[in-house]
Amino acid sequence: MKRALGSKVALYLVLSIGALAFLFPFYYMIVASLQADSDPSLAGAFPNPANLTGENYVAINDRINLGVGLINSGIFTGGVILGTLVFGVLAGYALAVLRWRGRGFTFALALLVQVVPFQLLMIPLYVLIARDYGLADTHLGMILPFFINSAAVIIFRQYFLQVPKEMFDAARIDGAGEFRVLWSVALPLVRPALLTAALLTFIGPWNEFLWPFLITKDAALQPLAVSLANFISNVAASTSNPFGAMTAGAVVLAVPAVTLFIVFQRYFTSNDIGSGVKG
Template sequence: MTRVKAALRYVLLAIGAIAFLFPFYYMIVGSLQATPDPTISGAFPDPANLTGENYVAINERVNLFQGLANSGIFTGGVILGTVVFGVLAGYALAVLNWRGRGITFAMVLLVQVVPFQLLMIPLYVMIARDYGLSDSYLGMILPFFINSTAVLIFRQYFLQLPKELFDAARIDGAGEFRLLWTVALPLVRPALLTAVLLTFIGPWNEFLWPFLITKEAALQPLAVSLANFISNIAASTSNPFGAMMAGAVVLAGPAVALFIIFQRYFVSNDLGSGVKG
């Protein structure tokens, strides 16, 4: 009875895994097809129909390297802001005792539920029109500069450190800044990785905001240039689906690789504490 149940459980999980992974497999197969083959047999790679041409074709229309570099700068800027200022805020919320801490913490929670895209018109007016930051990395990064979920994760980890540790270091005469840098930070290194991974997803995959403020192709992150290719130019290529999927593989590749390599830092408990506060 229990064996049957366990087997059923694995069957259910395996169906789920196939449903989640198949489109990725199909993406790779499709990106390598010389002529698109949507039939059932086309789901299996056919040596006679394999080619790298699609990657060349998409690279002629969309500068893949430039797009990856722009995505990298955008994402890197956000991660830098989140790690530097998010750690400071998380530390202040968890370890330090100051007036306004309660309100600040409530604000971190509130920001999580403000649908960001509803702010897009005022942000567009402010950043693109008033500050003249359209077509610039700064304008891209600004609305995402400090990830609030990461602040919550930092706070959660700092809270778990024993209080005696801080008291002992304070008695030894360490200032708060040294305390953060030499005592607390080395102990929460796993949190740093979790927060970096979580922060990475946002800007790397973000489409709407960079799409609004970058009109210049040389500054567009890959998600934006690929989307423009899909909606405007794909039809004019000889194998539009192949080229689209080749671009998709290049865009998805770094994110998927990162999350497979560092999967043990992306587990339920960190996220649960982060999202629930």
């Protein structure tokens, strides 16, 4: 019994050390954003309370408007999540439940897309969206290349495959069409997949820099990640505390993602799908 207790204590000790090591960069970022006189050394993680201030947030907001950047990031991310969920659910349902010629080949293409780097497609996408569609400097131009996510299609397909076929057959016998079956039977059972796909999708566009930077030149339309990069490269030297202002912007960019993960982390579990069918 003593050996088991010792093993448990050692396990919790190792996990606690790992958690502290993981959280320390976030703690350091927050502390650095609140320092009037930045100390980039390790000692800066334990600042003098008299050196703490909120002026860094005011300084960076005066130059890039954090509120506008957050709104643009929200529009960009929200549009991508909407397209990911709608088309991911429809395609995943079609690949998992419906029977049609070419289904296996289509799924293979969805897997193949995963190995193609986005950077290889960026130039032809830019020509297509900016020149042919005339969508440069628009939110739609930012959203379109990410509107359909093949990873989400695969996630939904795997979840729909777990739903017993008897449930679909019973709904069809009752006279339900395919969209009714999808809405009333399949979706309620795969809510974990919806949350998982939404949260995993959120991280990508929220932190995306390269494509929004390429497609937008108007600062009023740029997401916060692009605005922060422009601040670092162009006007950071004009502030009295560039390091503090940059970390303040990084905190503002990180807070929504961290908050969403904390709030929804308990939903990263699978439903007992099989419980819907009695033996």
